[in-house]
Amino acid sequence: MDTFLKYAYFEHQFIPFEDAKLSVATHALHYGTAAFGGLRGIPNPQNPNEILLFRLERHCQRLSQSAKFLHHDLPADKIYQIIIDFVKKNKPNQSFYIRPLVYSSGLGIAPRLHNIEKNFLVYGLEMGEYLSPSGIKCRISSWYRQEDRSFPLRGKITGAYITSALAKTEAVESGFDEAILMNSQGKVCEATGMNIFMVRNGQIITPGFEQDILEGITRDSVLTLAKDLGITVVERPIDKTELFIADEVFLCGTAAKIAPVYQIENFKLSEERPIATKLREKLTAITQNEDPKYKDWVNVIPLD
Incomplete structure (x- = not known):
């Protein structure tokens, strides 16, 4: 079973992960109108009071570009700061994975990108090897x-x-x-x-x-x-x-x-x-x- 980090960024604030919930009518759930990123983080082997993130700027840049396909303006620097705050809030102590998601959060039923609310969330989970390094x-x-x-x-x-x-x-x-x-x-x-x-x-x-x-x-x-x-x-x-x-x-x-x-x-x-x-x-x-x-x-x- 996945072990999720304690806090998520959801609807413009940090809240306990288990409280970050969406409506069953969320547009992105029905029509795939969302885009995600993913990056790894580890505690610094030389200093456990530091977290190392790999190519954060590039990940934020790509997600910002993905958001454009959803007709949503989500600046890379905004994503960057939220992820930094997310890491500091959770203080992970082992290897983990961050999942940021931009999505159509409105409750309409028509497949569209115009005239519908967009939102942004971030959550994370502990993660070791995804595939076997031996082959x-x-x-x-x-x-x-x-x-x-x-x-x-x-x-x-x-x-x-x-x-x-x-x-x-x-x-x-x-x-x-x-x-x-x-x-x-x-x-x-x-x-x-x-x-x-x-x-x-x-x-x-x-x-x-x-x-x-x-x-x-x-x-x-x-x-x-x-x-x-x-x-x-x-x-x-x-x-x-x-x-x-x-x-x-x-x-x-x-x-x-x-x-x-x-x-x-x-x-x-x-x-x-x-x-x-x-x-x-x-x-x-x-x-x-x-x-x-x-x-x-x-x-x-x-x-x-």
Whole structure:
């Protein structure tokens, strides 16, 4: 069972999590007219009276952009300050996950974005490993990723995640840990809540934005780290069969961090994962504020 942080930000104030409740008639519940973010936080290993948040500014920026698709003006700096206050209010003492959500809070029944109240909330929960760091097995989903021409894929819009839910359950119920979705062109797109990478001949290859992927923040971090480590990065369409013969395949996301894949369908992949391991170790050191080169990626929040 999830352990939620004690306080939530709800209807412009901090209240006990269990008191943050919505009406059954809430518009976002019926029509998916909401957008969310997600970021991890940990107590500073060097100072337990500080919390470390990874790339907070970028997360706030993306959620602010997502809100625009809902016809709502939610400035990134406002999100930023509320999340800082949220952390200070809760004083978490172990690894946790923050979920901010902008949503249509009005009680109307017509699917629309105009003339309806919008609101913003934040809650959090304790979170360890989302996927096994030792490796997972994936199947190719029978469900396909939406297209940008019919859905605003550059926003984390809640309605889009029915596809992820269908694909994830299909994968788990057929004996796998995670699903890999193809796009409408039959090219590899992403997992149910993570971006995907493969390694072939020493190069990292990943689908580009034109492949209907989410503009992942962890993805951006991985690309930056790989280039800084001197690893060649190629963004291009990927065929399904390339995954089966790749030297390495791994997923990345805020919750999953970097999760190596050891099997896709009935194809076993190598247990040697030098690039994924190097990137995971590097990313872990950065999130723990142990790498001065990337200190601007980490926000240090004093609790006192």
